[in-house]
Amino acid sequence: xxxxxxxxxxxxxxxxxxxxxxxxxxxxxxxxxxxxxxxxxxxxxxxxxxxxxxxxxxxxxxxxxxxxxxxxxxxxxxxxxxxxxxxxxxxxxxxxxxxxxxxxxxxxxxxxxxxxxxxxxxxxxxxxxxxxxxxxxxxxxxxxxxxxxxxxxxxxxxxxxxxxxxxxxxxxxxxxxxxxxxxxxxxxxxxxxxxxxxxxxxxxxxxxxxxxxxxxxxxxxxxxxxxxxxxxxxxxxxxxxxxxxxxxxxxxxxxxxxxxxxxxxxxxxxxxxxxxxxxxxxxxxxxxxxxxxxxxxxxxxxxxxxxxxxxxxxxxxxxxxxxxxxxxxxxxxxxxxxxxxxxxxxxxxxxxxxxxxxxxxxxxxxxxxxxxxxxxxxxxxxxxxxxxxxxxxxxxxxxxxxxxxxxxxxxxxxxxxxxxxxxxxxxxxxxxxxxxxxxxxxxxxxxxxxxxxxxxxxxxxxxxxxxxxxxxxxx
Ligand code: SIN
Numbered sequence: 001x002x003x004x005x006x007x008x009x010x011x012x013x014x015x016x017x018x019x020x021x022x023x024x025x026x027x028x029x030x031x032x033x034x035x036x037x038x039x040x041x042x043x044x045x046x047x048x049x050x051x052x053x054x055x056x057x058x059x060x061x062x063x064x065x066x067x068x069x070x071x072x073x074x075x076x077x078x079x080x081x082x083x084x085x086x087x088x089x090x091x092x093x094x095x096x097x098x099x100x101x102x103x104x105x106x107x108x109x110x111x112x113x114x115x116x117x118x119x120x121x122x123x124x125x126x127x128x129x130x131x132x133x134x135x136x137x138x139x140x141x142x143x144x145x146x147x148x149x150x151x152x153x154x155x156x157x158x159x160x161x162x163x164x165x166x167x168x169x170x171x172x173x174x175x176x177x178x179x180x181x182x183x184x185x186x187x188x189x190x191x192x193x194x195x196x197x198x199x200x201x202x203x204x205x206x207x208x209x210x211x212x213x214x215x216x217x218x219x220x221x222x223x224x225x226x227x228x229x230x231x232x233x234x235x236x237x238x239x240x241x242x243x244x245x246x247x248x249x250x251x252x253x254x255x256x257x258x259x260x261x262x263x264x265x266x267x268x269x270x271x272x273x274x275x276x277x278x279x280x281x282x283x284x285x286x287x288x289x290x291x292x293x294x295x296x297x298x299x300x301x302x303x304x305x306x307x308x309x310x311x312x313x314x315x316x317x318x319x320x321x322x323x324x325x326x327x328x329x330x331x332x333x334x335x336x337x338x339x340x341x342x343x344x345x346x347x348x349x350x351x352x353x354x355x356x357x358x359x360x361x362x363x364x365x366x367x368x369x370x371x372x373x374x375x376x377x378x379x380x381x382x383x384x385x386x387x388x389x390x391x392x393x394x395x396x397x398x399x400x401x402x403x404x405x406x407x408x409x410x411x412x413x414x415x416x417x418x419x420x421x422x423x424x425x426x427x428x429x430x431x432x433x434x435x436x437x438x439x440x441x442x443x444x445x446x447x448x449x450x451x452x453x454x455x456x457x458x459x460x461x462x463x464x465x466x467x468x469x470x471x472x473x474x475x
Contacts, residue, residue, distance in 0.1 A: 054198030248454030253407030271436030
């Protein structure tokens, strides 16, 4: 196995072993890849203390040197791209070509924030009288703690840790227990790049409750950042209230994908394939409800069916695999239950029904989906295209917005007036117009309503780790 496989938590620049161990499994074979040690309470507290110590050192560094360290981290991640991608396919299951893409995407956040580190400008405020000079400048928040999910084991880590380090903050990370290996490899490479000891600690644990409580309730942790479900995000937010922490929450979505009758239908279907089947549909920004204007419904379904038919569902290491396994058995069971409920309530599966073994789920196209079905309201997190026909623009906007979520939305149209109207009317943090893949380190990623708080990436991503200090001087 790769030289980048580590099996213990990483605290203050050293691996921290415990006797309690658990298995990290390959979702494709459901066999163990490796056993890792499960952190204890002492380890979590050690990591917070180490991060506190590192913050004192980081506060004394300047932005140019942190930028150079981040740039070395970026170069090391790119140098080890193949090994990291293979590790990702092993523990997460996604096809190797997608893993290679994610390493590039994840490294992109490190590079972007290496550049942005040098740009945390303050303000000179025009004074209101002759006796005062007013300024404001930005300082790092302090110790940051974060919890990241299994669907993007590298990119979700780098888009939190890189801006935190750029700002001058230290970090305690708990990656998903399903994908700790990529996070440990990233921490090792950060260490090689010259991160100060304790600047980036990784806690491996199956006991998310214990780790989450210690991190959210610690007074030493000044900022908490989470990517995951809305239900867990609400719980963590309430725990953060006891110490009034700054928080960033990147939570669930229920993305509408709207195809208007004037759209380029070939492009719309290609865009839908990307927005739906990336990572087997296991993304927060996945197209979840596909609204197609009734006059082009048959054409869209036919084109889609042809493309879906050519998708290869296979182990991520198999050549030409387009869709890997779902992350674990419960995830597949949830998709199957949603399908059963939708079909019982009248949805029709357009493509052939294929039962695959293990955690593999064949892609499904459903038409006739309605708001009475669970699949309309829940994030599917699987390769299912749920199609809903609509007649009018106003009707589809009302349907698109009528959910508690507001992360990503997509629409295809060639009418410029409609493009302005619809992009303004959609209550979402991100909108793809004639594009199904919108994630980019240089742009602000995040949601409104119950999809979260704050933005990651873009110049906004750095501000999430900075406090603004106003200085009023009498002269
Ligand atoms: C997510 O699913 O949470 C992130 C997806 C992305 O960065 O594109």
